[in-house]
Amino acid sequence: MSRGTPTPVASPPSGRGPAPRPGDPEITPELVAEHGLTPEEYQRIVDALRRAPTFTELGVFSAMWSEHCGYKNSRPLLRLLPTHAPWVIQGPGENAGVIDVGDGWAIAFKIESHNHPSAVEPYQGAATGVGGILRDIFTMGARPIATLNSLRFGDLDDARVRYLFAGVVKGIGDYGNCVGIPCLGGEVHFDRAYRDNPLVNAMAIGLLRTEELIKGEAKGVGNALMAVGARTGRDGIHGATFASEELSEETEASRPQVQVGDPFTEKLLLEASLELIASGAITGIQDMGAAGLTSSASEMAGRAGNGVEIDVARVPVREPGMTPYEILLSESQERMLVVAERGREDEVRRILGKWELEAAVIGRVTDDGMFRVREEGTVVAEIPAVPLTGGCPTYEREGTESDEVRRLRARDLSEFAAAADGDLSSRLLALLDSPNLASKRWVYQQYDTTVRANSMVSPGGDAGVVRIPGTHRGVAATTDGNGRYCYLHPRRGAAIAVAEAARNLACVGAVPTAVTNNLNFGSPLKPAVYHQLSEAVLGMAEACRAFEIPVTGGNVSLYNETDGVAIYPTPVIGMVGVVEDLERVCRHAFQHTGDRILLLGTNGAELGGSEYLYRFHDLVGGEPPQLDLQAERRLQQALLAMNQAGILRSAHDCAEGGLACALVEAAVGDGASPVGMDVTLADAIPPVPLLFGESQGRVVVSCPAERVAEVRALAERHGIPCTELGAVGERGGRFRIRAGTSGVDVLVRDLVVAFFGAIPGLMDAPAQVTST
Amino acid sequence: MSGRLVVVTFPGSNCDQDCYHAVELAGGEPSYLWHREHGLAGADAVILPGGFSYGDYLRAGAIARFSHAMEDVIAFARRGGPVLAICNGFQIACEAGLLPGTLIRNRTLRFHAFDQHLRVENNETLWTSSYERGQILRMPVAHGEGNYEADRETLDGLEGEGRVLFRYVDAAGRVTEEGNPNGSANAIAGIVNQEGNVMGLMPHPDRAMEAALGSVDGRGIFESLVRHLSAVGAR
Amino acid sequence: MKRYQLEIRVVPRAGLLDPQGKAIHHALHALGYAAVEGVRVGKAIALELEASSEDAARALAEEMCRKLLANPVTEDFQIAVMGEAAPTGRRA
Amino acid sequence: MKRYQLEIRVVPRAGLLDPQGKAIHHALHALGYAAVEGVRVGKAIALELEASSEDAARALAEEMCRKLLANPVTEDFQIAVMGEAAPTGRRA
Numbered sequence A: 001m002s003r004g005t006p007t008p009v010a011s012p013p014s015g016r017g018p019a020p021r022p023g024d025p026e027i028t029p030e031l032v033a034e035h036g037l038t039p040e041e042y043q044r045i046v047d048a049l050r051r052a053p054t055f056t057e058l059g060v061f062s063a064m065w066s067e068h069c070g071y072k073n074s075r076p077l078l079r080l081l082p083t084h085a086p087w088v089i090q091g092p093g094e095n096a097g098v099i100d101v102g103d104g105w106a107i108a109f110k111i112e113s114h115n116h117p118s119a120v121e122p123y124q125g126a127a128t129g130v131g132g133i134l135r136d137i138f139t140m141g142a143r144p145i146a147t148l149n150s151l152r153f154g155d156l157d158d159a160r161v162r163y164l165f166a167g168v169v170k171g172i173g174d175y176g177n178c179v180g181i182p183c184l185g186g187e188v189h190f191d192r193a194y195r196d197n198p199l200v201n202a203m204a205i206g207l208l209r210t211e212e213l214i215k216g217e218a219k220g221v222g223n224a225l226m227a228v229g230a231r232t233g234r235d236g237i238h239g240a241t242f243a244s245e246e247l248s249e250e251t252e253a254s255r256p257q258v259q260v261g262d263p264f265t266e267k268l269l270l271e272a273s274l275e276l277i278a279s280g281a282i283t284g285i286q287d288m289g290a291a292g293l294t295s296s297a298s299e300m301a302g303r304a305g306n307g308v309e310i311d312v313a314r315v316p317v318r319e320p321g322m323t324p325y326e327i328l329l330s331e332s333q334e335r336m337l338v339v340a341e342r343g344r345e346d347e348v349r350r351i352l353g354k355w356e357l358e359a360a361v362i363g364r365v366t367d368d369g370m371f372r373v374r375e376e377g378t379v380v381a382e383i384p385a386v387p388l389t390g391g392c393p394t395y396e397r398e399g400t401e402s403d404e405v406r407r408l409r410a411r412d413l414s415e416f417a418a419a420a421d422g423d424l425s426s427r428l429l430a431l432l433d434s435p436n437l438a439s440k441r442w443v444y445q446q447y448d449t450t451v452r453a454n455s456m457v458s459p460g461g462d463a464g465v466v467r468i469p470g471t472h473r474g475v476a477a478t479t480d481g482n483g484r485y486c487y488l489h490p491r492r493g494a495a496i497a498v499a500e501a502a503r504n505l506a507c508v509g510a511v512p513t514a515v516t517n518n519l520n521f522g523s524p525l526k527p528a529v530y531h532q533l534s535e536a537v538l539g540m541a542e543a544c545r546a547f548e549i550p551v552t553g554g555n556v557s558l559y560n561e562t563d564g565v566a567i568y569p570t571p572v573i574g575m576v577g578v579v580e581d582l583e584r585v586c587r588h589a590f591q592h593t594g595d596r597i598l599l600l601g602t603n604g605a606e607l608g609g610s611e612y613l614y615r616f617h618d619l620v621g622g623e624p625p626q627l628d629l630q631a632e633r634r635l636q637q638a639l640l641a642m643n644q645a646g647i648l649r650s651a652h653d654c655a656e657g658g659l660a661c662a663l664v665e666a667a668v669g670d671g672a673s674p675v676g677m678d679v680t681l682a683d684a685i686p687p688v689p690l691l692f693g694e695s696q697g698r699v700v701v702s703c704p705a706e707r708v709a710e711v712r713a714l715a716e717r718h719g720i721p722c723t724e725l726g727a728v729g730e731r732g733g734r735f736r737i738r739a740g741t742s743g744v745d746v747l748v749r750d751l752v753v754a755f756f757g758a759i760p761g762l763m764d765a766p767a768q769v770t771s772t
Numbered sequence B: 001m002s003g004r005l006v007v008v009t010f011p012g013s014n015c016d017q018d019c020y021h022a023v024e025l026a027g028g029e030p031s032y033l034w035h036r037e038h039g040l041a042g043a044d045a046v047i048l049p050g051g052f053s054y055g056d057y058l059r060a061g062a063i064a065r066f067s068h069a070m071e072d073v074i075a076f077a078r079r080g081g082p083v084l085a086i087c088n089g090f091q092i093a094c095e096a097g098l099l100p101g102t103l104i105r106n107r108t109l110r111f112h113a114f115d116q117h118l119r120v121e122n123n124e125t126l127w128t129s130s131y132e133r134g135q136i137l138r139m140p141v142a143h144g145e146g147n148y149e150a151d152r153e154t155l156d157g158l159e160g161e162g163r164v165l166f167r168y169v170d171a172a173g174r175v176t177e178e179g180n181p182n183g184s185a186n187a188i189a190g191i192v193n194q195e196g197n198v199m200g201l202m203p204h205p206d207r208a209m210e211a212a213l214g215s216v217d218g219r220g221i222f223e224s225l226v227r228h229l230s231a232v233g234a235r
Numbered sequence C, D: 001m002k003r004y005q006l007e008i009r010v011v012p013r014a015g016l017l018d019p020q021g022k023a024i025h026h027a028l029h030a031l032g033y034a035a036v037e038g039v040r041v042g043k044a045i046a047l048e049l050e051a052s053s054e055d056a057a058r059a060l061a062e063e064m065c066r067k068l069l070a071n072p073v074t075e076d077f078q079i080a081v082m083g084e085a086a087p088t089g090r091r092a
């Protein structure tokens, strides 16, 4: 992209700007580069200001025009996503998306990444990630009712990885537990591709009455800007830019960028904010998140088409001697910016005071469209809000697929398919011992999943379900994504993530309703990575269109690289669904001995991208599973119809680990009362791909014998193949799969030990203790 | 008339609504008391709910005990008023000296949240009258500092006087290592004070009130209390 | 009145269970520090306060420990006055 | 080899928010200790170890802090050797 070097900027082209502040460094090409701005971008700033920026202004621009705030490389792509539907109340662009869920209720939901902070300090990085996403929710006027999270780490045989994994999980748990929001679900995957660059994506869902919606707008000229909540310290200065840089040995040493979370203050801020919004004393509210005061103030002004004037000297600070640059860019947590109706500032103070929090008037809404910052008398920054928030240059780049990926995808897998070497039972047990397929109970038992006493389905099944008090309705949610599929075929991989999420929701009896997404990728400056990014967005768009599910928001995390090596392209789908009748909620575990077990969908001979290949052949290769979007749609509808008819006793999606692992999960349930099973597979497919291949569009259901005909009929009506596989066995009985001449035959207890024991076995060694 | 049960809300309480709802389900009359306020006049019983009062900073419950509301609660308890202290409430009650012993970090140093089995050790109290002795209950635990510790004499006293009301057990109802979620001495999950009017327990009966949520085993505690209050013809 | 800098240690009573100390003890052994024993983990609280004299400062701190900082049932405390504090007290 | 008794303080880096210190600071003010400032809370770790000399003991402890006891990203540590330990090392 970059041509030429910036003209040395001694004298501003025109106009008098703020005088340089004593002690501020001089603006040099090096300083500009350190702020992550290209010479062209710098020139744009000069053009927008019609003069050279001051140091403070440069910091403000560099934060707002960072990848994180400015979506430089992704905005043109994101325009491809479908965002409209009759039930969408608030699409992309606000703190969170909002959809109508009936009976006058709406939910606000969003997913957010904290990958880089978590790589540097797993506990605080993950904790503050949860804090940020919760604030995005309650600043919409919604009370958080659930969190989810999507995590990626390296392989657990690595001590550093175990440290990151333990720290992240504890950080997420300690923060969410203290605020008192139940965790409904999530996912964790382990692959060496994430060794030094873990992914930590946190999602939150909030409930509000449709009329309670409030936005992050600085409305009403003359209204007061108030900083509420925690004081401003030197935390994470330039975190927003930091989050858009690739990790290097250097950032490993960048200590001051760590932000410390205070979930107690967050809880007070949550209650105070909802009380504030209910009081009507404020017209707008926004989290001081990435790029802190700068982004919240300028974005609120931009949205309302107004200006703002702030006096940094009036911002409550934690440490003496902070510069305007530091105050404007600090990312101290648990802070909000609210716009109070002129004359009602004391009411705001009173409400915050009740919750033992501070509120200080730091400025006013103006009509001149300027983002103006004073330090007492003197102006230190004066920037037109529109170019600052909307003027960030965007780039459409050339993507090309890497030859290596093409080669890997073309890899012939027949040798592995054939190698059914004798004992499939021990293969299955060894596979369940893989952290990717083993139960994630070690993780979600550190999260409070039942606080608020509304959790109908807690983690462990296909999707979590939380009820809407006083109604028969519920909200279901899941997060899904498979970086290996996306690496081998970004477009299909992303579409599969959408399909799996929708399948997970349909399994519990929820109508898939809306999507938030997190795009975790490497550096878009690399054609191979840009190809992954653009293809993944296209795949997500195709699937969402096919299912008529709008995307109401999301987050982009680029430059997930270590020493030049990118992570797998990892789009994570957070999907919410509506349960019309809580009585009908369906779980994944077999319920009754003698129930019939049926498969909806078709088995394939697809080993590509499977955990089986990674585990036993150390290979990520082959064609990832094929995906038929129309068949997926019909499958979802068939499941919902069966759910309506109340004929299913269980339903469980086939995902990583294939049909065999889906059957195991249904048989072991939560481990308390595992049941045996006897199943026969007649397909003319070699046992290995038949049992462990990860073909899409398959769901294992169980029903009473007398209901089989109805299940078949409904499947047929929706054009979904339906095969009776066998029957649910005795409590603690044998788990049998007959596949041609070979098969699996083990005691279900042995499956329980492998499935629930794998991760604890790796994590509970004494040397794990971290200092948090 | 039914009992007027006051749920005290501290900064950081997050089970106050759950307790309020549980009281309604048990046929009591719930109301809230904000920690800064006085006002237990007319209260028949008090509930100290779960959560993270003051973030559990310093020690769980250490800071909350100094609130105005707690001054009243302590006086109320000394007058013999029933106080139900759940989870963080239990920790506060210990810090306030309403109950003996203390709750330290779980043996694993990890927060634990799952369904836990309990055994009713004594059903001849106002808190447990609607259970059978030896009955096995299942209800959620969700805590990082639920490891009950006290010196020998205290433990012997509790055991000798039948003041251990609930014990952690495995699914089969036996006291085992695996059945003890946090390492509590004698697998203690819930106790009462000498006079029997203050009960503390770590598990969450307030989350085990509805079949739809997986268990109704917590109802007994709230129902026993409400029954007791109407029996003594609530003041 | 002078400002004093104090360092307070609040530690679990000897004999009382100390899960953190135990875990760290295990971890250190696992890391090969075989000769480490008697690991106890408590809190290190640093604060500044105003008092007329060092003794007064210590007395004040002792009162705070009794009232709030230490649990009388399970914890012991030690107070060290580190001398006078720098004029500007950092906010907590 | 001799046994040494060490006291290690692990404290949050200056400049980093210390939520616990903040909460205790508020609580002490609420209890009427108005003159208390700059409350910071860390860990106080006591342990015994074997070493050839006091300096060797200190060096060993430093290594442990780097490896395990302190979080290099958020915490600093100080080590005090309290002299030789009583013959029988208390078990953790």
Ligand SMILES: Nc1ncnc2c1ncn2[C@@H]1O[C@H](COP(=O)(O)OP(=O)(O)O)[C@@H](O)[C@H]1O
Binding pocket: A148, A149, A150, A151, A183, A184, A185, A186, A187, A188, A440, A443, A444, A458, A459, A460, A461, A462, A463, A464, A479, A480, A504, A653, A655, A656
């Ligand atoms: N990080 C996590 N936090 C909470 N729950 C999790 C997490 N990881 C996995 N789970 C839960 O474990 C179960 C299995 O996860 P997963 O294998 O991804 O299910 P599926 O393949 O059906 O999407 C799900 O119920 C999920 O919610």
Ligand SMILES: [Mg+2]
Binding pocket: A187, A479, A480, A481, A500, A655
């Ligand atoms: Mg999944």
